[in-house]
Amino acid sequence: MSPTVKLLQGNEACVEGALAAGLKFFAGYPITPSTEIAEHLAERLPRVGGRFIQMEDEIASMAAVVGASLTGAKAMTATSGPGFSLKQENLGFATFTEVPCVVVNVMRGGPSTGLPTSPAQSDVMQARWGTHGDHPIIAIYPSSVPETYELTIKAFNFAEKYRTPVILLMDEVIGHMRERIELPDEPPIPIIDRAKPTVPKSEYLPFDESQGDVPPLANFGEGYRFHITGLTHDQRGFPTSAPDKTAVLLDRLHNKIYNSLDDILLWETIDMEDAEIGIFAYGATARSATRAVRLAREQGVKAGLIRPITIWPFPDQLIAQYAKQLKALVVAEMNLGQLVNEVERAAQGQVPIKRVLQANGELILPETILQAALEVK
Amino acid sequence: MAVRHEVRLSGSGGQGMQLAGIILAEAAILEGKNAVQTQSYGPEARGGASRSEVIISEAAIDYPKVTQPQVMLALTQESYNKYRHDLAPDALLVVDESIEVSDDLPTGTQVISVPILRSATETLQRPIVANIMALGVLVGSSAIVERESLEKAVLNRVPRGTEDLNRQALAIGFQLAANGS
Numbered sequence A: 001m002s003p004t005v006k007l008l009q010g011n012e013a014c015v016e017g018a019l020a021a022g023l024k025f026f027a028g029y030p031i032t033p034s035t036e037i038a039e040h041l042a043e044r045l046p047r048v049g050g051r052f053i054q055m056e057d058e059i060a061s062m063a064a065v066v067g068a069s070l071t072g073a074k075a076m077t078a079t080s081g082p083g084f085s086l087k088q089e090n091l092g093f094a095t096f097t098e099v100p101c102v103v104v105n106v107m108r109g110g111p112s113t114g115l116p117t118s119p120a121q122s123d124v125m126q127a128r129w130g131t132h133g134d135h136p137i138i139a140i141y142p143s144s145v146p147e148t149y150e151l152t153i154k155a156f157n158f159a160e161k162y163r164t165p166v167i168l169l170m171d172e173v174i175g176h177m178r179e180r181i182e183l184p185d186e187p188p189i190p191i192i193d194r195a196k197p198t199v200p201k202s203e204y205l206p207f208d209e210s211q212g213d214v215p216p217l218a219n220f221g222e223g224y225r226f227h228i229t230g231l232t233h234d235q236r237g238f239p240t241s242a243p244d245k246t247a248v249l250l251d252r253l254h255n256k257i258y259n260s261l262d263d264i265l266l267w268e269t270i271d272m273e274d275a276e277i278g279i280f281a282y283g284a285t286a287r288s289a290t291r292a293v294r295l296a297r298e299q300g301v302k303a304g305l306i307r308p309i310t311i312w313p314f315p316d317q318l319i320a321q322y323a324k325q326l327k328a329l330v331v332a333e334m335n336l337g338q339l340v341n342e343v344e345r346a347a348q349g350q351v352p353i354k355r356v357l358q359a360n361g362e363l364i365l366p367e368t369i370l371q372a373a374l375e376v377k
Numbered sequence B: 001m002a003v004r005h006e007v008r009l010s011g012s013g014g015q016g017m018q019l020a021g022i023i024l025a026e027a028a029i030l031e032g033k034n035a036v037q038t039q040s041y042g043p044e045a046r047g048g049a050s051r052s053e054v055i056i057s058e059a060a061i062d063y064p065k066v067t068q069p070q071v072m073l074a075l076t077q078e079s080y081n082k083y084r085h086d087l088a089p090d091a092l093l094v095v096d097e098s099i100e101v102s103d104d105l106p107t108g109t110q111v112i113s114v115p116i117l118r119s120a121t122e123t124l125q126r127p128i129v130a131n132i133m134a135l136g137v138l139v140g141s142s143a144i145v146e147r148e149s150l151e152k153a154v155l156n157r158v159p160r161g162t163e164d165l166n167r168q169a170l171a172i173g174f175q176l177a178a179n180g181s
Helices: A010-021 A035-048 A058-070 A081-097 A124-129 A145-162 A172-176 A243-258 A284-298 A316-325 A339-347 A366-376 B017-030 B077-083 B116-123 B127-142 B147-157 B163-180
Strands: A004-009 A023-028 A051-054 A074-079 A101-109 A115-119 A138-140 A165-171 A178-183 A267-270 A277-280 A303-308 A310-312 A328-333 A353-357 B004-012 B034-039 B049-057 B071-074 B092-096 B110-114
Touching: A004 A010, A004 B017, A010 A023, A010 A035, A010 A074, A010 A101, A010 A145, A010 A165, A010 A172, A010 A178, A023 A035, A023 A058, A035 A051, A058 A074, A058 A081, A058 A101, A074 A081, A074 A145, A081 A101, A081 A124, A081 A165, A101 A145, A101 A172, A115 A172, A124 A138, A124 A165, A124 A310, A138 A145, A145 A165, A145 A178, A165 A172, A172 A284, A172 B034, A178 B017, A277 A284, A277 A316, A277 A339, A277 A366, A284 A303, A284 A328, A284 A366, A303 A316, A316 A339, A328 A339, A328 A366, A339 A353, A353 A366, B004 B017, B004 B077, B004 B127, B017 B034, B017 B049, B017 B127, B017 B147, B049 B077, B071 B077, B071 B127, B092 B127, B110 B127, B110 B163, B116 B127, B116 B163, B127 B147, B127 B163, B147 B163
Parallel strands: A023 A051, A023 A074, A074 A101, A101 A165, A138 A165, A277 A303, A277 A328, A328 A353, B004 B071, B071 B092, B092 B110
Antiparallel strands: A004 A178, A101 A115, A138 A310, A178 B034, A267 A303, B004 B049, B034 B049
């Protein structure tokens, strides 16, 4: 079976990936620069027996996604900064009630309604801590149109496997640019579906830690009687304030993610084997950084790229490993300093860090990153 | 570094520059090359000057934006004025005959000034195909993709029933390129 070669936008590739992963429900409130995701799913989802609903706002969209997923449907919403803010409350609800879903945030300039048609990477900390309370989150971030397709499938796989919301971060550059992509007839990676209960319906407990860190999730409507609440809950899903039960729940919530970092952390490096200058960049900025690495190498400077694909959990170990090897580490991002603080924390003072920060609505130029690399060499 | 062709197509909003950029990128893909197409999404996308940019390369395309176009099309004076500022040296500049070309172009710029809008209006009575005709001129004078792939890409994209009209527009474009260079 030969793949179909197409020219697609990142947003369109996200749609293809979601459908390949088995998406059956989308609720959203279209917003630039994510609109094409809703636009194309409105047309495509009904053809595969799915449901598309344009909701009254982002808050309701996120609520609908949680509800749909609890009936067993793979569910997603897509938004940008202002909408991402509104989704935070129900996103937190989904993390605590452990409801699998995918939230796409195609980042634009902020704060507030900011720059609707311009790229930014200023929601990366919001993806981590936008919703309140101690909660783990998985956020992954592609750098190309083909990768958007693959990572959208992975986002659903992570959501289903770990029974958690997954944030697919993108930026306006990746969302809107059209690029060559090979679409296979069959998904390029195995599709993961959530584990189903194996116990009799009368014995089902939705938050039973004896079932492992990821207890199976029953579908509402199939005869399993259980309760879902945003309050701290016991194995049955009913509210509790008992300290021991609270601790067990929160520990398990974190363990299911942090004990699986080998599976969850994705990254790419270019020319890092002998690199003296590392460039840390992600999303569209990593493409500028890739060019900067090549330009630096042409000038005899041993530069290399460190590109985290999984942004959250943060790849501490990856940074710590290279911090020992490098003379300097350049961090480039389209915001005024967000992930660079995580890089500094993970590097633990082992390497000088140079910040290339830009939040003017334009993709950082390769030359700007190159200049920084030459200054620290 | 592998050869990277940067192309900018500009005109007024509604002249079909975005579609032209998509078609050019798809023609490159038909040849097994890599291509990236980007466009301006700002308010200028409605009326005023509009641009669509395409990068074509045999190798992987890293930085996805055009910074120094080696090939540029301008169909209107406004788009010419607004978007010519960062032309590469020795660039190919295709303009409609109605455009007054300034004397501040980089050295070695090859200017091809041909009647694209007039030919679409007078010869074909269909100004709407000016973008396809312009692609013919552009590819005819730059050979950035093969004529055959361009024609195939055009026919993949245009509405059914307009194939002949668009083939004619392309042919006139290639003829204008042959006359103009």
